[in-house]
Every structure is written in C-alpha cells, then in structure tokens.
Amino acid sequence: MAANSQFAVAVHILAMLAKSCEENVKSDCIAASVNTNAVVIRRLLCGLQQAKLVVSQTGANGGTRLARQPENINLLEVYRAALPHAEVFALHRQTPNQKCFIGKNISKVLENLQAEIDEAVEEKLLRYSLADVLESVERK
Amino acid sequence: MAANSQFAVAVHILAMLAKSCEENVKSDCIAASVNTNAVVIRRLLCGLQQAKLVVSQTGANGGTRLARQPENINLLEVYRAALPHAEVFALHRQTPNQKCFIGKNISKVLENLQAEIDEAVEEKLLRYSLADVLESVERK
DNA sequence: GTATTTGTAACTATTCTTGTTACAGTTATG
DNA sequence: CATAACTGTAACAAGAATAGTTACAAATAC
Numbered sequence: 414m415a416a417n418s419q420f421a422v423a424v425h426i427l428a429m430l431a432k433s434c435e436e437n438v439k440s441d442c443i444a445a446s447v448n449t450n451a452v453v454i455r456r457l458l459c460g461l462q463q464a465k466l467v468v469s470q471t472g473a474n475g476g477t478r479l480a481r482q483p484e485n486i487n488l489l490e491v492y493r494a495a496l497p498h499a500e501v502f503a504l505h506r507q508t509p510n511q512k513c514f515i516g517k518n519i520s521k522v523l524e525n526l527q528a529e530i531d532e533a534v535e536e537k538l539l540r541y542s543l544a545d546v547l548e549s550v551e552r553k
Numbered sequence: 554m555a556a557n558s559q560f561a562v563a564v565h566i567l568a569m570l571a572k573s574c575e576e577n578v579k580s581d582c583i584a585a586s587v588n589t590n591a592v593v594i595r596r597l598l599c600g601l602q603q604a605k606l607v608v609s610q611t612g613a614n615g616g617t618r619l620a621r622q623p624e625n626i627n628l629l630e631v632y633r634a635a636l637p638h639a640e641v642f643a644l645h646r647q648t649p650n651q652k653c654f655i656g657k658n659i660s661k662v663l664e665n666l667q668a669e670i671d672e673a674v675e676e677k678l679l680r681y682s683l684a685d686v687l688e689s690v691e692r693k
Numbered sequence: 694g695t696a697t698t699t700g701t702a703a704c705t706a707t708t709c710t711t712g713t714t715a716c717a718g719t720t721a722t723g
Numbered sequence: 724c725a726t727a728a729c730t731g732t733a734a735c736a737a738g739a740a741t742a743g744t745t746a747c748a749a750a751t752a753c
Contacts, residue, residue, distance in 0.1 A: 448656070449647060492642075534670055598730085707740100720729080723724105
C-alpha cells in the first residue's frame with residue numbers, strides 16, 4: 414500500500430504552527446520542513462481548517478496559524494481531520510458468499526470488532542494535546 | 554489506498570476451519586466463501602501456518618485444519634500473522650528536513666506515539682479468541 | 694496595480710493490495 | 724504405480740489509494 418502518512422504530516426504541520434505562535438506560516442515553509450510539495454501541505458491544511466483547528470489567509474503576507482491554543486487541540490481531532498475515514502483494518506473487499514453460513518455472518522462480527530478497535534485508538538489519541546507533542550519535541 | 558483486508562480474511566478463514574473441526578478444508582472451499590481466488594487464500598494460510606495457527610497437508614485429500622483449539626487462538630496472533638508490519642498510522646514517507654528544528658525532532662515523537670497506539674490495538678485484540686468470534690457468528 | 698499567497702483541479706508517479714495463470718512438488722487412492 | 728487432487732510459490736497483471744507536480748484563478752497587503 415502507499416502507506417498513509419497524512420496524520421503524521423498533519424501533526425508535523427501543527428507543531429510548526431504551534432511553535433510560530435500567532436504568526437502566519439506559509440505552506441512553502443512547512444513543505445520545506447516536511448520535505449514535500451507545498452500543495453500536499455495546502456491540501457492537508459484544508460482539512461485542518463474545516464475542522465477549525467487552523468485559520469488560513471490568502472493573499473500577500475498570508476499563511477496559516479492555529480485557531481486555538483495548543484493545549485486545546487487534541488490528537489483525536491487531528492486524526493479525524495486528517496483521515497476522515499480511518500480504520501485500523503479493512504473489511505472484505507468483496508462481500509462474502511451469502512450462501513455460506515460463515516460468509517453470511519462474519520461481516521457483522523468483523524464490523525463490531527473493527528468499531529471496538531477503532532474506539533480504543535481514538536480513546537488513546539484523545540489523551541494527547543498538541544501542547545504535549547510540542548513539549549516532547551522540545552525535550553529532545 | 555488499496556485497503557488491506559488481510560486480517561478480515563484471515564479471521565474468516567480461521568472461523569471456517571474452526572467450524573470444520575478436525576477435518577481438512579481445501580483452499581478452494583474457503584475461497585468460495587470469501588469470494589476470492591484460492592491463491593489469495595493459500596497465501597494467507599502460509600502466514601497462518603508459519604505462526605503455527607494451522608496445519609496444511611499437500612496432496613490428494615489434503616487441505617488445512619486448525620493447529621489448536623479455537624479457545625487457544627487469540628486475535629492478536631492472527632493479526633500479527635496476517636499483517637506482520639501492521640501500523641495504525643504511517644510515519645513520514647520522506648525523512649523531514651533535518652535543518653529545521655521541528656523536522657529534526659518530530660519523527661521520534663511520532664514513533665513513540667505510534668508505538669503506544671499500536672500497543673493499545675494489540676491489547677484489545679489479545680482479549681478475543683477465535684472461539685469468541687465463532688460464538689458471535691453463531692449467535693446471529 | 695503588482696507581487697504574494699492560498700485553494701483547487703487535473704494529471705502523473707509511486708506504492709501497496711488483490712487477482713490470475715502456471716506449474717512444480719506432494720500424497721491418497723484405486 | 725499411475726493418476727487425480729492438493730498445496731506452495733513465482734511471476735505478472737489489474738486495481739486502488741496516496742503523494743507529487745504543474746498550472747492557474749481568486750484574494751489581499753502594500
């Protein structure tokens with residue numbers, strides 16, 4: 414799979430914004446730090462903006478800044494903003510054979526399991542704020 | 554992404570084997586239930602065999618059966634056997650810019666977070682046995 | 694008004710998963 | 724012991740998702 418690094422990049426972006434306090438940061442600058450193209454960053458910023466985590470400004474001297482204090486942004490919000498359809502594991506690609514007893518009934522069981530696992534992940538993410546991330550980064 | 558459904562299929566496979574008790578089940582039969590090609594099933598069975606969850610037998614009248622009772626197979630083993638490199642989220646594709654303070658230090662922080670999240674998932678999976686899955690399937 | 698910056702579309706490249714064909718090796722069974 | 728039935732696996736094609744790139748319209752500070 415082309416492994417999905419959007420959450421990792423989103424956290425990186427937000428850490429940069431957090432470090433720059435109230436100042437507008439340009440997508441070019443973030444792209445240089447992440448080591449990718451500025452459009453990739455702007456795409457992610459779009460999602461973060463819709464989630465009301467950041468505020469962007471077009472035009473000369475524009476850029477992006479945090480919409481809230483790092484203490485008030487938790488990683489679950491970031492996760493959901495970056496990966497709106499995140500799931501720890503995927504269900505069957507083709508629907509199983511409904512004429513087979515297992516095939517007919519396994520999907521519901523897997524769905525329930527999936528929901529429970531996803532919940533465990535989200536619960537864990539909820540415990541961390543962007544401020545925690547920034548603190549960890551600075552401690553190194 | 555081509556979403557990875559290998560864990561879901563692995564559980565499906567094992568549920569079929571569990572239901573067939575000690576009898577050899579053929580990859581063709583499993584493939585028909587999963588609604589895919591038999592080679593896809595055999596590939597997964599290979600991993601399950603290496604993890605000592607199943608025993609396969611080549612030749613006429615061959616097939617695969619569980620290596621242990623369903624009560625003694627937990628879903629974490631299945632997860633690891635099906636997805637040896639599973640991670641809930643991926644890290645940066647390109648290493649970040651080491652000249653940038655955030656770029657230089659964010660990876661380690663994300664790695665730690667990743668490890669913690671993965672652990673939460675594994676802990677959850679550990680609580681379920683194949684017998685639990687089979688029971689849920691039958692209860693429907 | 695001009696330079697700067699975001700937002701976004703459109704397309705390509707990359708990478709991973711799944712599906713398929715083919716065939717060598719193994720084994721039960723008549 | 725020949726044959727049919729299976730697994731194991733390689734090799735490749737197809738499919739699907741992410742990431743990278745180019746281009747340009749729209750917005751805005753100065």
